[in-house]
Amino acid sequence: MAVTAEGDFLAGFLADDPDQPVVMMNLLRFAEGGRAYYQQYSKAFAETVAPRYGVEVVYAGDGGDPLIAQAGQQWDAVLLVRYPSRHAFSQMVADPAYRRITHLRTKALSEAVLQPTRPWGHRRT
Template sequence: MAVDPEGAELARFVAEDPGRPLVMLNLLRFAPGGRTLYGEYTRRTAAFLARYGGELLYSGDGETPLVAERGQAWDAVLLVRYPDRQAFSRMVADPEYQEITGLRTRALSEAVLQPTTPWGTQRRA
């Protein structure tokens, strides 16, 4: 299952709409023992969020879904605001940040990173 974004995905992500703020929805499924590793990852990520203008808006445990298909329940949900897609891209490319990404990779068995933009800021179709 997918856990980490790859180079081509990041390039497309930045090219789609540079310059607008976004909130990244993180849906997380922990590997055995992963919750502790992810806690360490989030603790160490705080400095990088501050450096690149990001902000953890919400983090919480997933509970029993009201509406979902089988297998769509998640262990945890995070919402992280970034000033723009370039800020996110610069953060994940930062060599110091790269030193801690292994914690996230080992902590998760599956993840979704879904960029979102606030209503009222989308391009008109």
């Protein structure tokens, strides 16, 4: 299962309004014992990487029982994270400080969805 952004994802992501703010929806499924690793990752991220790139966690919460979903679509946690731009996100994931903490995120998760969003009414340039 996917837990990190790799390959062609970043190229396509950057091609879509690279200088506009973006809110990423994170759906997380923790590996056994993974919540503790994710808490370590979150703390390190908030203290070192987020301020450098202007990243803001808009919402973070535990997933509940879904009202409408297929089997297996329940998530352990949901986060909405605002980045000042797609370009800033791309720079962040290449930053050595970020790369030093990603092992915690990888170890924490068994599956994840990281989906960029766009405000309704926003047209691509």
